[in-house]
Amino acid sequence: MKDKPLQIGNYTFKSRLFVGTGKYETFQLMADALEASGTEVVTVAVRRVNLSGEGESLLDYIDRDKYTLLPNTAGCYTADEAIRTAFMAREAGISDLIKLEVLGDKISLLPDLEATLEATRVLVKENFTVLVYTSDDPITACKLEDLGAAAVMPLGSPIGSGQGILNPINIKLILQNVKAPIVVDAGVGTASDVAIAMELGAEGVLLNTGIALADDPVRMASAMKHGCIAGREAYLAGRIAKKEFGSASSPTNGIATS
């Protein structure tokens, strides 16, 4: 059945799963997992080049005709660092897409919302298509939309924690109040977490660790793909309301033994 594609800024994607490229044991395993996930958007980080000239490059394993690169500002703890990283990413990647991520501390990895808002304001003015990683705070999500974020990406739970969607009520509130696409980013541990996010009405899900550190990353990538599709279909289909008591599925009259 038809579904409209996901639209973020001037970009459209058929797959609603965004997949990270970090933490895989080998580049080949990553490439196989990306293929199995059906993703069209892969996140990458910006780091100093290896000057020894040794070792393979990540990009040797990513077909750029098939995948859109979404560079992140991971590892940045101030708005200035994130903005500087975004400019370097744009120059390296020849694309205006950026996953903005400004973290508050190295233990929780939770976002610094004040710095995130400030960096969003600057990067939108500089004509980036800004996908903003944020907490699940509905008020901040609205502010990010007002600043021109192309997508608002609330966390399900802390980065790499695998705790799933800890506060579905906040995600629902964000979905009600923000018109920009909502992509649930971070904390996804398994396929049902993706399905839950999509059933709530999220436009997409971004994950990395849940696939990369699974016992069988390729198989988990396939599971995440199907979780995403199942959740989206269930959302579009419209679930039944929850009832307090049972409701028989078979006719209650015409029973032969009555």
Next chain:
Amino acid sequence: MTITITLNGEQKDLSTTLTVRELVEHLEIKSQAMAVEVNRKIIRKEEFDTVNVGDGDRVEIVTFVGGG
């Protein structure tokens, strides 16, 4: 005359002033995607032949690595 630059946070001696393109070639960087900053200013690829790297300059060369 030897010059010293700071390249990706580390001191590096060069025999002479180089353009950005010459520096990148000298370092044998074969990355498909990279960005160069000289003294915190992004150097566009069109500027690689015209911007020089000289004594005391701080150069950053970055690329994409795995990340989430």
